[in-house]
Amino acid sequence: MTTPKYSVIKSLTVHFYASLFIVQKLSHHLKNTMPQHPVWLVDASIYVFRPWFIRQPITLDREGNPINAVLGFLRFVYNLLQTEQPQQIAFAFDISLQTSTRKAIYPDYKANRTPAPDSLKKQFQLCRDFLDTLGIVQAASPHFEADDVIGTWAKQQRDNGQACMIISGDKDLAQLVAERDIWWDYGKRTPLPPGGVKKEFGVWPAQIPDQLALAGDEADNIPGIPGVGMSTAAKLLQKFSSVEILLSRIPEIGLMKTRGAKRLQALVEEHQATVRLARQLTGIYCDVPDIPTVLQRKPKDLVKLQSLCEQLGLTEQQVKLWAAV
Template structure:
């Protein structure tokens, strides 16, 4: 594990997971459901208590409709239903709680949380820091450099670059190429029909990148792979799709107007207590949060 890394958290998945868990609905003092908030807080508390990070930041998504990827490909993430109002409210409570804890959190109206994390990772590396990239989304594994870790916290084994290669069949920098070839159903990104992540990995093991692959299509048919000739035809037929997809799968690392000082600040104890009271947390729980 890196020594004194910067912790960069893809927040949304750790809100969505408790939201989708079937359990009795818990209401706040205003009668709003807060199951997702409470699940998110359990995740935060465990991370802060166990890891005691000094530099940490959470990235959120706020507007899919205005995202740069949507402008490139209008069908991007069109398979996702908009978040209901009570879930949006819970996202805001999560962000308010982070503010009260003195923890940096940010979002961009034009770029996604992945891009915010990519920007932070680039900036922190320029300062000689290593990064713990916390997410359940394999897309973010593309950001892992030497010394960094990608980790679906509490769910999977932490993966350094070699671990990413073992898990996904490609090196971190090749993940956007792999997704461009195979497509990404979760984000509604098209790929080459019949080409999955495993076949995409085999292509990238030989050709290193989409750019190299598309410049050497006739060589695909010479690969010692079952159906190599058909694979060559498919790549040739879907070159434009792959080029489009590659614009969507890469993470942008120069998002403007995001906070760059990721050190924990002093807590706002007044705001923290008010939020604890609203969420129905006990005085004992408030005291735990006050000292975490």
């Protein structure tokens, strides 16, 4: 089960150059759409989960704990910092689903997800510790999700006149994209400004919570209207703008020039309560308390960085790379 330790620099070399062309191409695409010096807000968890699920040969730290997810996350962070040179950046994590405000509203929220094993929880903590050593802001809330932390930061930054780069593979966060903002699943998809979100999902960013409330969200175990998918939900919102307006004008659904309009009207009529419940879950809360509000990077803690790199089995050369990033 144990294999020779893979160095971070080797992983960086293989994976970085494999994706560098894509990242540079997408970054070039941003030049004409991205404002100068945006604040980068990163939905960290997905970039930890992705290497965790790859199930590549297991790499262990000096204490015998698996660290594949950590190394994968560090590749992502290294690429982002080296390629984009963000002046302000912050990472949001999830720490407790069971105490989430959404779980209190709907006990079956995300009930389809298996709890993270202890080995993965330890890797999440190592990722957070590594960011701390680099002087990078990272935060989590016991009662709100990473989406809400990012939403709070985005609201704060807009109040300060700053544009935001929202880095996530979760379409839910596209609802935060305002006029000068961009949603980007970094290195995977095309960066999307508001018009790009509309083209990709069929609705404007502010309508995404309504779209998910109508169609449901299987990934989060959020119920929707049976038989209504994202495309049909988009058509409804193109006519009625929001769930609230839609539910106040249900008889007009049957008059729409769309196939099965009468049946669709009956479905919406029958499942109004479900839609209202779902809408409480799909919106992002933008007033999370007790999280950092200053997102400027601090000086690195080189002593702790050295210690953590040793724990991960990194060489002195690799420590120097991180110290210089």
